[in-house]
Amino acid sequence: MMMTPGNDQWITIHYDGEPYKVPSGRTIVTALETAGVRFVRSVGCRGGVCGACTAFYRTPADAQLKSALMCQEQVVDGMSIMPMPFFPQNQMPYTLNLPAGVSPARQVMQLYPEVGGCIMCQECTRICPVGIDVMGYVGMIKRGDLKAAAEASFTCVQCQACAVRCPARISQPNAALAARRFYGAHVMNRADHLQKARDKAKSQEIQRGFRRLKRMDAEELKNLYQRREVEPAQSAPGTWLPEDTTLLG
The missing domain is CATH 1.10.1060 (Fumarate Reductase Iron-sulfur Protein; Chain B, domain 2)
Incomplete structure (x- = not known):
């Protein structure tokens, strides 16, 4: 194993038959992107809900074939991965x-x-x-x-x-x-x-x-969207209301 100045531990995985040196502790998608892979297909929402990044894989510790969403599964040293775009x-x-x-x-x-x-x-x-x-x-x-x-x-x-x-x-x-x-x-x-x-x-x-x-042009719509009210990420469900409540039923 080699170490980078950032103290990342680097491991080897195989993706679509090719070996890649990637940092451990990351999802398959982010690890491969760190190694220079540019995803054109097989990646979608990156949140585990669209199914676009499905892959089959095996690891040295367990020969059983498994499936995973590559945006959710973390890399393991020696992992062999085959994407399934369709x-x-x-x-x-x-x-x-x-x-x-x-x-x-x-x-x-x-x-x-x-x-x-x-x-x-x-x-x-x-x-x-x-x-x-x-x-x-x-x-x-x-x-x-x-x-x-x-x-x-x-x-x-x-x-x-x-x-x-x-x-x-x-x-x-x-x-x-x-x-x-x-x-x-x-x-x-x-x-x-x-x-x-x-x-x-x-x-x-x-x-x-x-x-x-x-009637608005693209720039006006963009500015309106950027100024919109957004529910705070940490607010408890049902506790936040926008300042403009006219659209609430």
Whole structure:
């Protein structure tokens, strides 16, 4: 190991088959960028919610293949990483309109019938980088329980790692997305506050504000955005209110 003047400990990792000397204690993304890698693909939000930086990796201490979001996982000496920018999983076109006599649960199964072929190997759950019980929500879709499936898959980041490893060739992320959409459109109770917000957005007061924004040039919009009120990062939930409360329902 060599040390830099900044007291960083440097380790060796392999990314896409190439060795890189990187500082320890950093995420895969930031470590590789320190080593000069310029990401054009395979990086998105950097906050662990978009799934764009999914990768598979192995470490010398554990030969088991694992998956991770590279913006969240820290580098380990000897780590071997392969990014996965895209995987061609089944993605069916559909609208949220239901055919006559077809329930939302039945429609999801008609769109993704491969869900019925799950062999319960749990490889999808084991490989999920955000810890979702993928096999569990697949079973919920099979049973027609869209509410349970929507809740169980809610934190899915569409990274596709489960679909890559599935021996039954199920497109779990897309089936779960359809379950959430059809549950929200046809089963879930409507939220009163959202309807009030929609009605308010159509009011003359709000429409006048939109028209005023449309008349502004780019520099005016930029200055307005930079002067906006921003909720303090450390404020307790529900305690902060903006000075202008006219848009609050």
